[in-house]
Amino acid sequence: xxxxxxxxxxxxxxxxxxxxxxxxxxxxxxxxxxxxxxxxxxxxxxxxxxxxxxxxxxxxxxxxxxxxxxxxxxxxxxxxxxxxxxxxxxxxxxxxxxxxxxxxxxxxxxxxxxxxxxxxxxxxxxxxxxxxxxxxxxxxxxxxxxxxxxxxxxxxxxxxxxxxxxxxxxxxxxxxxxxxxxxxxxxxxxxxxxxxxxxxxxxxxxxxxxxxxxxxxxxxxxxxxxxxxxxxxxxxxxxxxxxxxxxxxxxxxxxxxxxxxxxxxxxxxxxxxxxxxxxxxxxxxxxxxxxxxxxxx
Amino acid sequence: xxxxxxxxxxxxxxxxxxxxxxxxxxxxxxxxxxxxxxxxxxxxxxxxxxxxxxxxxxxxxxxxxxxxxxxxxxxxxxxxxxxxxxxxxxxxxxxxxxxxxxxxxxxxxxxxxxxxxxxxxxxxxxxxxxxxxxxxxxxxxxxxxxxxxxxxxxxxxxxxxxxxxxxxxxxxxxxxxxxxxxxxxxxxxxxxxxxxxxxxxxxxxxxxxxxxxxxxxxxxxxxxxxxxxxxxxxxxxxxxxxxxxxxxxxxxxxxxxxxxxxxxxxxxxxxxxxxxxxxxxxxxxxxxxxxxxxxxxxxxxxxxxxxxxxxxxxxxxxxxxxxxxxxxxxxxxxxxxxxxxxxxxxxxxxxxxxxxxxxxxxxxxxxxxxxxxxxxxxxxxxxxxxxxxxxxxxxxxxxxxxxxxxxxxxxxxxxxxxxxxxxxxxxxxxxxxxxxxxxxxxxxxxxxxxxxxxxxxxxxxxxxxxxxxxxxxxxxxxxxxxxxxxxxxxxxxxxxxxxxxxxxxxxxxxxxxxxxxx
Numbered sequence: 001x002x003x004x005x006x007x008x009x010x011x012x013x014x015x016x017x018x019x020x021x022x023x024x025x026x027x028x029x030x031x032x033x034x035x036x037x038x039x040x041x042x043x044x045x046x047x048x049x050x051x052x053x054x055x056x057x058x059x060x061x062x063x064x065x066x067x068x069x070x071x072x073x074x075x076x077x078x079x080x081x082x083x084x085x086x087x088x089x090x091x092x093x094x095x096x097x098x099x100x101x102x103x104x105x106x107x108x109x110x111x112x113x114x115x116x117x118x119x120x121x122x123x124x125x126x127x128x129x130x131x132x133x134x135x136x137x138x139x140x141x142x143x144x145x146x147x148x149x150x151x152x153x154x155x156x157x158x159x160x161x162x163x164x165x166x167x168x169x170x171x172x173x174x175x176x177x178x179x180x181x182x183x184x185x186x187x188x189x190x191x192x193x194x195x196x197x198x199x200x201x202x203x204x205x206x207x208x209x210x211x212x213x214x215x216x217x218x219x220x221x222x223x224x225x226x227x228x229x230x231x232x233x234x235x236x237x238x239x240x241x242x243x244x245x246x247x248x249x250x251x252x253x254x255x256x257x258x259x260x261x262x263x264x265x266x267x268x269x270x271x272x273x274x275x276x277x278x279x280x281x282x283x284x285x286x287x288x289x290x291x292x293x294x295x296x297x
Numbered sequence: 298x299x300x301x302x303x304x305x306x307x308x309x310x311x312x313x314x315x316x317x318x319x320x321x322x323x324x325x326x327x328x329x330x331x332x333x334x335x336x337x338x339x340x341x342x343x344x345x346x347x348x349x350x351x352x353x354x355x356x357x358x359x360x361x362x363x364x365x366x367x368x369x370x371x372x373x374x375x376x377x378x379x380x381x382x383x384x385x386x387x388x389x390x391x392x393x394x395x396x397x398x399x400x401x402x403x404x405x406x407x408x409x410x411x412x413x414x415x416x417x418x419x420x421x422x423x424x425x426x427x428x429x430x431x432x433x434x435x436x437x438x439x440x441x442x443x444x445x446x447x448x449x450x451x452x453x454x455x456x457x458x459x460x461x462x463x464x465x466x467x468x469x470x471x472x473x474x475x476x477x478x479x480x481x482x483x484x485x486x487x488x489x490x491x492x493x494x495x496x497x498x499x500x501x502x503x504x505x506x507x508x509x510x511x512x513x514x515x516x517x518x519x520x521x522x523x524x525x526x527x528x529x530x531x532x533x534x535x536x537x538x539x540x541x542x543x544x545x546x547x548x549x550x551x552x553x554x555x556x557x558x559x560x561x562x563x564x565x566x567x568x569x570x571x572x573x574x575x576x577x578x579x580x581x582x583x584x585x586x587x588x589x590x591x592x593x594x595x596x597x598x599x600x601x602x603x604x605x606x607x608x609x610x611x612x613x614x615x616x617x618x619x620x621x622x623x624x625x626x627x628x629x630x631x632x633x634x635x636x637x638x639x640x641x642x643x644x645x646x647x648x649x650x651x652x653x654x655x656x657x658x659x660x661x662x663x664x665x666x667x668x669x670x671x672x673x674x675x676x677x678x679x680x681x682x683x684x685x686x687x688x689x690x691x692x693x694x695x696x697x698x699x700x701x702x703x704x705x706x707x708x709x710x711x712x713x714x715x716x717x718x719x720x721x722x723x724x725x726x727x728x729x730x731x732x733x734x735x736x737x738x739x740x741x742x743x744x745x746x747x748x749x750x751x752x753x754x755x756x757x758x759x760x761x762x763x764x765x766x767x768x769x770x771x772x773x774x775x776x777x778x779x780x781x782x783x784x785x786x787x788x789x790x791x792x793x794x795x796x797x798x799x800x801x802x803x804x805x806x807x808x809x810x811x812x813x814x815x
Contacts, residue, residue, distance in 0.1 A: 209634070
């Protein structure tokens with residue numbers, strides 16, 4: 001029983017670590033993978049999601065609605081941002097990097113000036129379930145499940161809708177897509193808005209477990225970028241899943257045995273080695289594998 | 298050094314050395330003392346001769362020529378960033394103290410030349426608290442008839458008195474306050490600015506030990522009079538620095554003793570991964586065996602971490618009798634709601650949490666249930682003088698949610714500075730450092746605080762606060778005065794031998810001895 005409980009606990013830790021990485025990265029991955037914009041405002045968009053959720057929650061809005069609200073509010077904000085600023089930097093990667101960084105400074109200091117150093121916390125919804133000596137947070141279990149839903153939704157969006165098809169076309173060859181009548185401008189706006197909205201959604205989902213403060217986004221930016229870079233841009237969704245699973249596979253057992261700090265160090269080392277071995281990320285390797293199989297089939 | 302008074306509780310240190318100690322010191326340092334006495338003329342540097350101190354001040358009074366420009370209190374705390382939950386309280390404390398000083402108010406207290414802190418203690422506890430073995434049912438009530446506190450208090454409200462002075466020596470006090478933004482590099486810039494550009498008369502600054510260590514070299518470079526008001530890991534022996542918060546020996550041992558008696562020997566330490574967390578964990582590990590406990594595992598968490606599910610699983614696996622949580626900052630505080638959501642129910646001990654970041658007010662019950670902290674102050678301290686203090690505070694800052702340990706320290710420290718400046722008749726920093734080395738008692742909201750001259754640390758009134766599942770706080774044990782004795786054992790005497798360093802447990806052979814045993 002004891003060893004069974006330990007196995008369940010390790011699986012739970014593995015899933016929470018993976019969900020944490022995936023959720024931190026999902027908004028970034030959409031924007032970077034589809035548009036090749038290195039969005040340094042990612043952390044701030046997550047912060048805005050958490051702020052939206054906290055403000056709504058303390059006005060007696062139910063938590064699930066707060067999360068949806070965060071997605072919508074930050075998504076709309078992303079669209080405005082793209083129209084007003086980001087679109088002027090398409091094709092200029094470094095310019096986009098600097099401008100998004102500037103946006104993040106203005107927004108985080110602005111949040112500090114307007115809302116003060118922190119907002120009231122949201123209690124973690126749900127209780128716990130026990131297995132043997134271990135007990136697990138129901139909220140994290142729901143986040144893990146939600147990650148699956150989110151990935152399935154993204155996959156369906158990109159593979160089974162016209163917009164998804166057009167987005168992939170615009171990503172592969174913008175000029176050709178344009179020539180074929182795809183409104184790439186609109187696609188870029190929608191993609192950026194979706195990425196921003198997803199960042200806001202993750203921010204709202206993390207809100208009960210973190211302190212809601214102007215600079216809260218910073219803690220997610222590093223894991224998000226590591227996940228995205230390790231995942232690579234060849235295929236957004238396989239990259240996200242592949243890298244969060246692989247990184248969590250490294251972090252979880254080492255963290256469980258040697259402590260969270262060593263676990264984080266191991267994660268960074270793993271990222272270093274993976275990028276050295278697969279410079280284009282896991283998704284490029286997976287994509288090559290899939291392509292080869294398709295060719296022989 | 299400490300006396301045992303006839304009614305059973307420990308007393309404050311008498312600044313006059315014991316005959317034996319004095320002769321030992323004199324033997325060792327006769328040459329140096331003679332040299333110093335010769336140089337100083339008035340003999341300001343020799344402790345234990347009350348009259349010479351006063352003669353020294355007569356002299357400095359006559360050179361008082363400071364005009365009517367405001368007295369500048371330089372102040373840095375984190376008003377934003379990871380540590381702002383503490384910084385804002387401390388800023389408000391400073392603003393309240395400065396306002397009161399300018400309105401001609403002060404706290405009771407003064408230098409205890411020749412008399413030690415005994416008289417001061419008598420003001421607080423007229424009957425010594427009797428402590429039972431389990432520490433919970435003392436069967437006494439305070440004079441408000443409130444049985445829930447279970448500790449004897451003498452209600453002594455009128456510690457807030459007229460100073461007979463407007464501001465300090467007739468000069469207005471102005472607070473020059475800057476936001477350190479929880480960023481050590483910025484702290485250094487701001488300290489330089491306050492010292493070199495604003496030329497502040499006194500610097501009151503510092504939350505995290507990393508911040509203090511970042512600015513202390515600058516303080517020493519300019520011989521700036523500096524107060525560090527935080528609870529911390531201890532060991533700072535710096536002739537320019539006065540540490541008015543409690544340190545490990547005043548908190549770790551009481552709380553570990555209580556929790557071992559009540560819940561069993563096996564503890565699991567969860568600490569912030571920087572100098573405070575590392576050193577406090579070392580104290581816990583070294584001293585737990587002395588009170589029958591044992592630290593079975595330690596884990597250090599980086600300050601940026603706010604996701605604890607893996608840490609929680611490790612604690613569950615270890616099945617300790619209690620968990621020592623030394624978590625710092627808004628990121629790490631999320632351990633509590635996460636642990637509660639994951640169903641963790643181990644009793645907890647701490648020297649920082651609850652009393653500083655008021656986690657029990659910010660997180661949903663029962664996140665902090667069964668938290669034990671040997672605090673020196675927190676808002677709930679059930680005495681009349683504290684209720685009066687809270688009332689004054691809330692009149693000035695009606696929006697505030699809490700007054701924590703460090704906020705109270707900042708408050709009484711600035712009042713203490715004003716009192717010392719009045720006695721010295723000057724705000725000259727070198728003279729004021731001597732004046733502060735007279736052996737001061739001040740009647741802070743927590744109780745009597747005694748600033749021990751040799752180590753520049755304070756003896757504090759320590760109470761064991763316990764948080765219940767509804768997040769109400771009970772005080773189950775009282776220690777009316779616990780000294781910061783560790784630097785004394787290491788032989789630190791800043792009055793005779795100025796130094797500018799921080800001692801760590803590595804430099805104390807006793808720690809290694811205890812560690813081998815455990």
